[in-house]
Amino acid sequence: MGLTTPKSALPTISPVQPTPEVVLAVVFLPFLAAAFTPAVYRLLGERTAYFAAAVALVTLGLVTDQYLAGADGTVAFEWIPSLGVSLAFHVDGLALLIAFLASGVGVLILTYSGGYMHGEPGQAKYYATLLAFMGSMLGVALAGDLIALFVFWELTSLSSFILIGHYTGEKASQYAARKSMLITVSGGLFMLVGFLLLVWASGQTTAIEGTTYSIQTLIAHADAIREVLSASGLLVPVLVLVGLGAATKSAQVPFHVWLPNAMEAPTPVSAFLHSATMVKAGVYLVGRFRPLFLPEDAAVLGEWTLIFAVLGLLTMTVAAMLAVSATDIKELLAYSTASHLGLIIAAFGFANSYGAEAGAFHILNHASFKAALFMVAGIIAHEAGTRKIDRLGGLRKHLPITAVIAVVASLSMAGFPPFNGFYSKELLFESTYYAAKHMGGIAWVFPVVAVFGSIFTFLYSIKFASLFFGDEPDGLGHVHRPPIAMLVPPAILGALVLAISAQPNLFIEGLVGEVYGSVVPGDAHSFSVHFPTELTPYVIMSIITIVVGAVSFPFYDTLHDGINAALRGPTRANWWYDNFVEGLTTTSVAVTPKVQTGLLRTYATWSLFGFVALALGGYAAAGLQIPAIDGLSVSIPIVLVLLVALVAAFAVDIAPSHVAGVLTLSIVGFMVAIFYILADAPDLALTQLVVETLVLVIFLLVLDRLPAFYGDAPDRTVSIRDGLLSLAVGTTVALTVLFSTDASPDPLLQRFFIERGGVPAEHPPFFADFGGGSNIVNVILVDFRGIDTMGEISVVVMASLAILTLVRMRGQGETQ
């Protein structure tokens, strides 16, 4: 089909700035409602679902308001001005589409939950988390600032963690929640590193003043940023880092393993987070950064295409095959979700305009049919009491309306004409075809893999629809009718699938065209699709998919068993995950008893060793030279004092009892105090004297409880180890003193303290900009560096409370 005609824009309406208050309300209203949910639950009980749905509806209304106003632009609120980080929200086609999905599907899901969650535990937590998730997702969609995007991004991971682990007592839930958390959060951290590199790049180019965290500023200067990154060899690392964030979130191979486990969550959660919205965040990220990394004149096979097209097509195919191997309907849908997300990422990966069109359109199409299918799966599980594929069949008789929805959505998922899934899949085929045609050679793998993966997509889609036909298997109990609250939301989505299928261009012109504008560089322009009327290569690709799929459907069970047989050991990504986590656990179990023996001396050894290693390593890494000591003149009294201290230090080592040890140790302390006096530091000397006295008294109090003599002499290796460690610690301290005194501090600071510390010659009766004291040490302590002192006294009080707790809790059975 001459599938698309990119056309230059809707009649260009001058973009309207988004209304700041409305945008803020969109993001924070769900959070606010989440905070009130526990209280609301006390009042309304299970009807809290409709309260939450109403909140989602208001949010949807606000998003629609911005959409109808034609808002396009950025609103920013000051957040961390000293770092240039702002709470910026950017409204454009892509942001609005994701916001529509989050709030619109949110309304449906929360309504559906009202039926599904009937009689389930932990409902207040459930609705509060769902609302908080919706707010986070809206935040991700609208974020215009890298840090804001990262924060909302991790908030979605957190809420997903809580929702997957909804049944907190079950092992499978715990495993699944932990898995999704580990994978998505660590991916997010890689993404943050990528973001920081982007910010660094923005500081290196002259095109941008200073550094910027604003995504739109970065995109506006995409060429300059890419130039800096290429010049420093960081372009591919940044792509990989941001790609890791997207791949973990959108469950791309090999990080797809968390998504099937995430199906432990209640089904509405699966439909909302793990098909329609949260997993779209990764796709959104790829789309959002596409214009930054993919210039209009991009090479057909640049770094971007190589990374994302390959990642996407691989996921699309592998996950589709895994979906065929699935035995559980939710597992099937989970793999299918990963596969379709792969399709979108692959589409965004291609540099031609068809790729961007396919990705933009498929985000909407996938959300419409997949959320419907998940809710259908929820109805089946709820009413038939099982999710096992081989125990289901002939459901049409019991669930007629559900069957219609399932068939429509499945055909759309299969890419069957004339449903909406067909149009976006055609666009992907077209894009792979042109990419291959431009490059030739190995690039023909792209269209071949795309068709291969689509065949499996066709197979599992038809399998899902076939659950409603044929004979009822034995053992399928009585199937109930679903409550109306569970039936209406999927029906609405089914109707949406039909509407998009009937009038695709209406939706493209209304919204998807704008999304397309957001993911391509340069000025936005729309596109349109037509039902194919002639035999083009990509129509042939669709025909091959459907024919081969239909021919091989009778062999579905053979394929299913074959794939399952191939999934053994290291071919399963799960094998790697489980072994990795298991390995970490075993390692820490093995290491802990060595480091944490419960003996004070072991702790001291390890922490001293750590301190020495870190400090010396730091000095070595910084390549510090030992400074020359010149002009050193020591008076005789100081030499005497130091000699006494030295003798006392030796005496501590050979002291036969605790009392002798403590007393000789205090000799060292008092000598240090005298040294301070000789070195003209009266404040230090005073402090040292009184602290030394007090420590001595406390020591004597404690000694009363200790045995009078040390135990047997430790064996030789321990003594040598301790001796070496002592030497190392002493050397480190000496070096630290040398280095730190050599690096004389900024004289400006010194002058500031001296000038500002005292009372000025001419002064009014009251002034606040001078210290007004002649003891500069004290003025620094209580005035210039007052906040340090505040911290220190808080530590003193905290330490005393900690000791109090320790002493009092002893013997209360807290220890094992």
Add this chain to the structure above:
Amino acid sequence: MSGSSGRTTVISRTVARIVVPIILVTAIALLFRGHNLPGGGFIGAVLAAAAFALVYVIFGLEFIQREILDIAPDGSERHQLVESYRWMASLGLALAVASSLAPLAFDMPFLTQGVLFVEGIPIYHELEVASAFAFDIGVFFAVVGGLLTIVAEVGNE
């Protein structure tokens, strides 16, 4: 505990009687003169804590409770003293925080310290009042309270 009066000598008890008040006065003097001469809240506090610790060692905890603070001995009394020390520490911390927050009320940044010279006072003629002194008193009580909590609790064992 180590310092029950039965085990200390008459000499040590007599010396302590004379020395402890002197130490306490010195501690307070250090606190007061800190702004212009060596001294200050922290040093004063540690010295004061040392004075109390000395009383523990020589006379014992019970003596302080019964003779000085006049707390009736009732089974759980040993914790009452610690409780008051804890209060002292919290009070000191609160005073320090309050004095640092006060400038906010006058539209000045957190922790701004001011100095006021009061003229025409007999004998002194001119008296310097530093707001930092309030902060220093907070430091003093926080540290005395904190240290004494530790000493009393450890000494109790």
